[in-house]
Amino acid sequence: MCGICGCDATELDPGRTSKLTTEAPQKVTGPVQSIALHQDLMHANRHQAEHNREWFSGHRLSAINLVSSPGAGKTTLLEQTLTRLRGRRGALVIEGDQQTELDAARIRATGTPAVQIQTGQACHLDAAMVHRALHQLPEMDGALLLIENVGNLICPAMFDLGEKARVVLVSVTEGDDKPLKYPSIFHHADLLLITKTDLLPHVQFDTRNCIEHARQIQPDLQVLQLSATQGDGMSVWLNWLEKQ
Amino acid sequence: MHELSLCRSLCNSLEQEVLTRQLKQVLSVQLAVGSLSCIEPQALEFCFTAMEKPQALTGCTLKIRRQPGSATCRRCASCYSLQNWLDPCPVCGALERDLQGGDDVLIEQMEAY
Numbered sequence: 001m002c003g004i005c006g007c008d009a010t011e012l013d014p015g016r017t018s019k020l021t022t023e024a025p026q027k028v029t030g031p032v033q034s035i036a037l038h039q040d041l042m043h044a045n046r047h048q049a050e051h052n053r054e055w056f057s058g059h060r061l062s063a064i065n066l067v068s069s070p071g072a073g074k075t076t077l078l079e080q081t082l083t084r085l086r087g088r089r090g091a092l093v094i095e096g097d098q099q100t101e102l103d104a105a106r107i108r109a110t111g112t113p114a115v116q117i118q119t120g121q122a123c124h125l126d127a128a129m130v131h132r133a134l135h136q137l138p139e140m141d142g143a144l145l146l147i148e149n150v151g152n153l154i155c156p157a158m159f160d161l162g163e164k165a166r167v168v169l170v171s172v173t174e175g176d177d178k179p180l181k182y183p184s185i186f187h188h189a190d191l192l193l194i195t196k197t198d199l200l201p202h203v204q205f206d207t208r209n210c211i212e213h214a215r216q217i218q219p220d221l222q223v224l225q226l227s228a229t230q231g232d233g234m235s236v237w238l239n240w241l242e243k244q
Numbered sequence: 245m246h247e248l249s250l251c252r253s254l255c256n257s258l259e260q261e262v263l264t265r266q267l268k269q270v271l272s273v274q275l276a277v278g279s280l281s282c283i284e285p286q287a288l289e290f291c292f293t294a295m296e297k298p299q300a301l302t303g304c305t306l307k308i309r310r311q312p313g314s315a316t317c318r319r320c321a322s323c324y325s326l327q328n329w330l331d332p333c334p335v336c337g338a339l340e341r342d343l344q345g346g347d348d349v350l351i352e353q354m355e356a357y
Contacts, residue, residue, distance in 0.1 A: 030268060030357035037261065041275065041349040044253050124246055154282050155246040183329035184282050184347065216339040217329065219318055 045159055048127035052162025055134065056145065061092075063145040066163050067185055068169035069178070070151030073195040073228060075103050077169070078146055080228040082110040084238055090143035092107040094133045096125040096150045103148065113138050124155035127162055144241060153182040157175050165244055171196040176210035179217050186217040191224065191240065198227040245288040250349070251295055257351055262300045265356075269300055273354040274307040279327045280347040285310070313346020 041045065056063050066074050078093060085091055093114040095103040098162040104116035117125060130147060147163065149156045168189040170178050173196055179186045180224030186192070192214050194207060211223050224240060258270055277283050285308045292306045312325040317333035318340040324333060326346070332339050 028269075028271070028357055032271065032355055032357045033267075034353060034355050035261070036263070036353045037257075037351045038353075039257055039351040041250055041253055041257070041351055044256065122246070122249060124249075127247065158246060158282050180330065184280065187329070187343070187347070219340040 013082070023141070024073050028044060042158065042160075045127050048131055049160040049162040052127055052131055052134070055131075055165070056162060059139065060142045061140075061145045062143075062165075062240070062241075063147060063161070063163040064244060065147045065149060065156075065163035065166045066169065067149045067156045067189070068151060068171075069153050072151070072171040072174065074148050074151070074168040074169055075106055077193075077195060077226075077228045078148060079106060079110055080231075080234060080238065081146070081238065081241070082107065082112045084234060085241075086111065087221060088238075089242070090140045092137050092140055092145045094125075094130060094141050094147045096129070096144070098123070113140075122155075123150055123152050124159050125149050125161060126159045130161045144197065144244070153178070153185050157185040157188050165190040167191045168194055169193045169195050170210060170214075172200050172205035172207070174205070176206045177213060179210065179214035182220055183217045188222065189218060189221060191222045193237070194223065194225040196227060196229075197225050197232060198230040204243075246294065247283060248291045250283065250288065251291040252261050254292070254351065255301055258301055258304075258354060259284060259298050260310055261354065262356070266308075267300070267356045270304045270354050270356045272305045272307060274309060274352045276309045276311040276350040276352050278311050278313060278346040279315040280329055280343070281349055282342075309352070311346060311350070314339040314344045315346075316344065317341055 068074055082091055093107045093112055093113050095107060095114055095116045096119060097103055098119055101116045104114040107114035115136045117129050117133055119125065125147065147161060166189045168185055170192065172194065194210065207225065214221050224233060224237055228234065228236050258273060277285055286297065286301060288308065289306055297304065312327050314325050316323050316340055317336060319338040320333060320336040322333055322335040332341065
């Protein structure tokens with residue numbers, strides 16, 4: 001018996017059929033067919049992501065999807081990045097949060113056009129949300145499109161937005177075992193950005209451990225380290241962005 | 245709660261099949277959920293049951309089969325299957341691998357009339 005609510009649920013058996021249904025089964029009024037489908041459940045999102053990719057390519061936009069847990073420093077990194085990019089390359093930003101326009105307001109304060117997506121129930125951005133946001137941004141061929149995903153290390157892993165590169169941030173105030181705890185998002189990332197490195201003297205974060213764990217999950221992962229507020233490592237990050 | 249988004253995708257796909265194949269009702273659908281996907285089968289079941297569905301899917305039961313991941317070891321080139329991201333290569337113990345599958349979800353089949 002389940003120790004939480006006393007129900008009779010046990011570990012889900014392969015092939016188990018849901019017992020939760022409250023809807024009455026339909027009265028069968030025709031010959032039942034068994035139809036093989038073999039369809040990817042993520043098909044609709046992948047299709048939309050491909051459409052986004054074509055659009056990015058047509059406008060020479062480099063789309064970067066930034067993912068992390070809440071509070072890893074994505075918005076601060078974007079503010080500092082955009083301030084330093086001024087005059088070097090145009091940039092556009094899509095912000096994803098469950099609620100509020102707060103992050104988009106911070107980005108607009110740097111002079112960069114930004115659209116806020118409020119996801120409501122959803123814990124991630126999907127390709128269709130990004131597509132709709134693109135229609136609200138000014139056309140700026142050749143720009144960087146920085147997409148700040150919802151702070152969450154699980155759900156955004158499954159949703160291709162059509163981006164060129166996916167960057168996962170881990171701040172040194174988190175555990176260095178994050179890559180082992182949330183492997184999927186690290187597996188799908190191109191770059192690991194270790195942030196808030198100015199705080200290293202005050203925390204027990206082992207940078208080498210974190211990188212080793214991340215590369216066990218994704219052996220080809222590139223790694224950069226920076227402090228957005230103090231500026232250390234920002235030029236290497238900007239060079240990485242320039243190459244995208 | 246991305247399981248709810250996935251259930252909406254599932255309903256859209258099934259509804260499309262119903263229209264294309266001129267069916268009346270879907271009785272059941274079977275998914276193969278990769279062991280390395282970020283999907284909790286019980287949450288998926290709960291959402292599918294609780295959500296409002298089109299008439300052709302009312303009463304439809306969801307069957308879930310777990311599909312293990314498959315990988316090739318980067319160190320010793322062994323091919324093996326895995327249930328968990330942290331399952332090491334059974335031959336040499338390395339974690340570094342190239343993944344061939346197991347992080348996706350397939351709609352395998354449906355029963356309908």
